[in-house]
Every structure is written in C-alpha cells, then in structure tokens.
Amino acid sequence: MDPSKPSPVHTEITEISDADRPPKSCPSCGSSQYRRKTYYFRDLYALGDIRTKRIVRYEAVTWECKDCNATFHVDYPEIPGNSPYLPSVVEYALYRIKKKGDSGRRVAEDLNVLHHVEVTAATVNSWVHPKKGKEKSNVPTEFDADDTVEDFSKVMAIDGTFKAVKQKKNDRPKDPKAPSCLYLTRLEDGRLAAYWHGEKRKKKSKDFSKK
Numbered sequence: 001m002d003p004s005k006p007s008p009v010h011t012e013i014t015e016i017s018d019a020d021r022p023p024k025s026c027p028s029c030g031s032s033q034y035r036r037k038t039y040y041f042r043d044l045y046a047l048g049d050i051r052t053k054r055i056v057r058y059e060a061v062t063w064e065c066k067d068c069n070a071t072f073h074v075d076y077p078e079i080p081g082n083s084p085y086l087p088s089v090v091e092y093a094l095y096r097i098k099k100k101g102d103s104g105r106r107v108a109e110d111l112n113v114l115h116h117v118e119v120t121a122a123t124v125n126s127w128v129h130p131k132k133g134k135e136k137s138n139v140p141t142e143f144d145a146d147d148t149v150e151d152f153s154k155v156m157a158i159d160g161t162f163k164a165v166k167q168k169k170n171d172r173p174k175d176p177k178a179p180s181c182l183y184l185t186r187l188e189d190g191r192l193a194a195y196w197h198g199e200k201r202k203k204k205s206k207d208f209s210k211k
Contacts, residue, residue, distance in 0.1 A: 007050070007051050008051070009051055009052070009053055009116060010051060010052050010053070011052075011053045011054075011055065012048070012052050012053065012054045012055070013054075013055045013056075013057050014046070014054070014055070014056050014057070015056075015057045015059070016056060016057070016058055016059070016076070016078075016079075017058070017059035017061065018039075018059060018060055018061035018073075018074065018076060019036070019059065019061055021074075021076065021191075022063075022074075023063070023072075023074045023187060023191075023193065024187075024188070026063075026065035026067065026068065026070055026072065026195075027070075027072050027074075027183075027185045027187065027193040027195050028065060028068050028070035028072065028183070028195050028197070029065060029067055029068040029070065031065055031066065031067040031068065033065070033066040033067055034063045034064060034065045034066055035063065035064050035066060036061060036063060036064075037061075037062045037063055037064040037071060038061075038062045039059055039060060039061045039062070040059075040060055041057060041058065041059055041060075042057075042058045042060065042079075042084070043055050043056070043057055043058075043084070044056045044057075044058060044079070044080075044083075044084050044085060044086050045084060045085050045086065045089055045117040045118065045119070046086045046088065046089065046117075047086075047088050047089055047092060047115050047117065048115045048116040048117065049114070049115065050114055052116070053116035054116070056079075056086060058076065058079050060073070060076075061073070068197070069197065069198065070195045070196065070197050071195065071196055071197075071198060072193055072194060072195030072196075073193070073194050073195075074187065074191050074192070074193045075191055075192045075193070075194075076191075077190075077191065085117065085119065089111070089115075089117055089119075090127050092111075092115075093107050093108075093111065093124050093127055093128075094127060094128065096110075097124075097128050098128070103121075104121045104122075104124040104125035104128065105121040107121075107124050108120060108121040108123070108124045109121075111124070181196060181197075182194055182195075182196050183195050183196065
C-alpha cells in the first residue's frame with residue numbers, strides 16, 4: 001500500500017430497536033394486547049478509531065394498545081433523547097477538557113480525524129459551558145455536566161422526574177376533538193413510558209336500509 005495514500009475508513013453500523021425490549025403491557029390499562037404502530041430511525045455517533053467510523057442506528061417504536069387504544073412509547077435508557085452523540089462521546093470530550101486541560105477546538109479536531117465523529121468545537125464547548133436559556137441535555141456523564149448540544153435532533157426528551165400516574169376511563173375526554181394529554185409513568189423495569197389517548201376508531205357499520 002502506498003504510504004502517501006490515506007487508509008480506507010470502514011463504517012461500522014450497530015442496529016438497536018425498541019422492538020428488542022418491548023414493554024410487558026400497556027402503561028395505561030395494563031393490557032398485554034398491543035400492536036406496533038409507527039417507527040422512525042435515528043443515527044447516532046459512537047467513538048470510532050482511525051480506520052473505523054461507528055454509527056448506532058436506533059429504531060424508535062410507538063405502540064398502540066388493542067384494548068384502550070392508547071399510543072405509547074418506552075424510552076431506551078442508553079439512547080439520549082436530544083443529541084446525535086452517544087454518552088461515551090460526550091464523556092470522552094469532558095475528560096479531555098476537564099481532566100487533561102485540552103481545548104474544545106483540539107478535542108473536536110481529534111474527534112473528527114481520529115474517531116470519525118462529526119462535531120464542531122462550538123458543540124464540544126457547549127457540553128462544558130452550556131449557554132444560558134438553553135435546555136439541558138439528558139446525556140448522562142460522570143462529570144455532571146450540563147450538556148447542551150447545538151446540533152439538536154428535534155426529538156423531545158423526558159428526564160424522568162415526573163410522578164407516575166394512570167388515567168381512569170372516566171377521566172378521559174368524551175369530546176373526540178378535545179386535546180390529548182401526555183401521561184408519564186415508570187415501568188417495573190425502571191424505564192420511563194409516555195402514553196396518550198387519541199380518537200377511538202369508528203367501526204364500519206353495514207347499511208341495511210332499503211333503497
């Protein structure tokens with residue numbers, strides 16, 4: 001191999017899905033009868049090496065209960081809700097800056113060149129010094145940093161500080177046009193679930209009238 005030519009970079013993609021860890025039951029009514037409703041994919045950067053770019057492809061799934069028609073989503077704790085970077089990337093940057101005294105510009109350069117993580121110096125610095133008025137990231141780190149990410153993925157994050165509740169049937173709005181409320185509860189395995197009730201599906205009825 002010609003030493004003047006850069007080595008080829010291999011892209012390694014790891015796929016994970018909410019379907020790999022489905023809930024045991026509907027968080028609204030407790031029924032075990034539910035179906036897969038919608039899904040979407042997100043690509044997140046993981047730490048690579050000089051020849052490997054690592055991506056985690058996450059499939060977020062929403063489910064629909066067959067009994068109460070609630071739509072719900074259960075969080076995947078290892079996946080940050082509002083960042084395109086895995087926690088290991090943020091932890092690496094914070095270690096370099098807080099423990100080793102490196103600059104955000106130098107860390108961003110090494111992440112791009114050595115680990116194939118596309119990130120700007122401004123974003124790296126925002127993990128250490130978040131701007132006032134910005135929302136905190138839910139990326140957990142051992143440094144307890146307020147991790148505000150500029151490259152926001154437009155995904156709402158839930159930090160898990162809400163009290164668990166279950167909605168009674170009589171409390172549901174009878175008006176189908178009324179706005180749906182978002183309910184939060186924690187499952188037995190510790191994961192956070194969010195659910196809401198939409199308009200009930202109308203069953204098709206046959207027309208028995210005589211023409």
